[in-house]
Amino acid sequence: MISVKEAKNIVLNSVQEFGVEEIPFLKSVGRILKEEITADRDFPPFNRVSMDGIAIDYTAFKNGQRAFKVEGIQAAGSQQISLYNSANCIEVMTGAILPKNTNTVIRYEDVSIKNGIATISINAITEAQNIHAKGKDGKVGDVLIKQNTKISAAEIGVLATVGKSFVKVAKQPKVMIVSTGDELVGVDEIPLEHQIRRSNVFTLVSLLERLHISSETAHITDDKPILKSKIERFLQEYDVLLFSGAVSKGKFDFLPEVFDKLGVKKLFHKVAQRPGKPFWFGENESCKVFAFPGNPISTFVNCLEYFYPWYYKSVGIKVEEETAILNADVSFKPNLTYFLQVKLSSRFGHLIATPISGNGSGDLASLVKADAFIQLPNDKADFKKGEVFKIIPYRSF
Numbered sequence: 001m002i003s004v005k006e007a008k009n010i011v012l013n014s015v016q017e018f019g020v021e022e023i024p025f026l027k028s029v030g031r032i033l034k035e036e037i038t039a040d041r042d043f044p045p046f047n048r049v050s051m052d053g054i055a056i057d058y059t060a061f062k063n064g065q066r067a068f069k070v071e072g073i074q075a076a077g078s079q080q081i082s083l084y085n086s087a088n089c090i091e092v093m094t095g096a097i098l099p100k101n102t103n104t105v106i107r108y109e110d111v112s113i114k115n116g117i118a119t120i121s122i123n124a125i126t127e128a129q130n131i132h133a134k135g136k137d138g139k140v141g142d143v144l145i146k147q148n149t150k151i152s153a154a155e156i157g158v159l160a161t162v163g164k165s166f167v168k169v170a171k172q173p174k175v176m177i178v179s180t181g182d183e184l185v186g187v188d189e190i191p192l193e194h195q196i197r198r199s200n201v202f203t204l205v206s207l208l209e210r211l212h213i214s215s216e217t218a219h220i221t222d223d224k225p226i227l228k229s230k231i232e233r234f235l236q237e238y239d240v241l242l243f244s245g246a247v248s249k250g251k252f253d254f255l256p257e258v259f260d261k262l263g264v265k266k267l268f269h270k271v272a273q274r275p276g277k278p279f280w281f282g283e284n285e286s287c288k289v290f291a292f293p294g295n296p297i298s299t300f301v302n303c304l305e306y307f308y309p310w311y312y313k314s315v316g317i318k319v320e321e322e323t324a325i326l327n328a329d330v331s332f333k334p335n336l337t338y339f340l341q342v343k344l345s346s347r348f349g350h351l352i353a354t355p356i357s358g359n360g361s362g363d364l365a366s367l368v369k370a371d372a373f374i375q376l377p378n379d380k381a382d383f384k385k386g387e388v389f390k391i392i393p394y395r396s397f
């Protein structure tokens, strides 16, 4: 059986590019930018008045003049006007282009205007004050957003400003999520005593939505010929198939055999970890297959631990690992990596991970009580309060 590290290496070595598509910029939040965004003009594009008030020629003020006849008004959105007489002033509004022949703005609070004459009431004035100079924030051609940036509301404003109504982003993989099992019924159904409602497909759909991947879902009963014919079609139509269930040792755990019959190459089956041990991973020329074990927490943690980093690498982004301080002594004897559920809190700027008690990988309600998994390595059995380990948070973003 391979270790978590080996399994992860195999998964990360099988990343796949899905190409680039151009989409409306307002639909691009959460997507990965695949072009450089440069300034189409200087930032700001003109000398921008930054306070409502009057614009003057500073020389007049320096020479002792304090009263200025108002020659006109420069509103935001109006074409630039000119000051004709340097002994006069122009009333200017925030956001307006600075009138020609002026170089200093004095705010209304420091001026009184009577009968068309503006009298400056303060002496502390500096040349070029209250003007956001053309090109101060950036020059035409400057890179404003780097390629491979994950687009957020912050980037949307820049895209709008430079006129990028369409933007190039990494294409998302086409994903099908499949649950298996005769015991599973739909969310709206009343299960019989021996049945349960299916939940794994929906947690997987939601985990993928956090990555802005929309997916399709299907349910297949534990019937080998049906599994085979449906999966054969899915392999042709999708980039990625995610399964939950039917990969362990049971009489009806048909997936590994079906994958083999359909020519999907097994890259590994079973990883030295708990939960999630019977994970099966493979590929053919066009499709990756992540077959997660059916227990709900196994499916959940394996999606976060393997599919997420595979996706990040496929679209070209780096995500830093997070760590936290273990808040209790933990003993775990099996020679397996242990993904322990923890509640996160912060103390003096450090993340603290407090283990929560659950009843194993079938206890899906315990996911609600925790915020993350802490990854305890398999090279020892006793983990002490105060030690730092990698965590996989599932609530943040």
Ligand SMILES: Nc1nc2c(c(=O)[nH]1)N[C@H]1C(S)=C(S)[C@@H](COP(=O)(O)OP(=O)(O)OC[C@H]3O[C@@H](n4cnc5c(N)ncnc54)[C@H](O)[C@@H]3O)O[C@H]1N2
Residues within 6 Å of the ligand: 179, 180, 181, 183, 184, 196, 197, 198, 199, 200, 201, 244, 245, 246, 247, 248, 249, 250, 253, 275, 276, 277, 278, 292, 293, 294, 295, 296, 298, 361, 362
């Ligand atoms: N003899 C052995 N038995 C088992 C082993 C083993 O090594 N030897 N491994 C155990 C471990 S660990 C896990 S995890 C499970 C994995 O089982 P499968 O992947 O074969 O999954 P199923 O048998 O189909 O189901 C397991 C369990 O999960 C529930 N399930 C499945 N799909 C869903 C769903 N979509 N929503 C909610 N719950 C689901 C299912 O009802 C079962 O209770 O095998 C152990 N056995």
Ligand code: MOO
Residues within 6 Å of the ligand: 273, 274, 275, 276, 277, 278, 293, 295, 297, 298, 361, 362
């Ligand atoms: O992998 Mo299983 O999840 O240990 O129950």
Ligand SMILES: [Mg+2]
Residues within 6 Å of the ligand: 245, 246, 247, 248, 249, 250, 253, 294
């Ligand atoms: Mg099974």
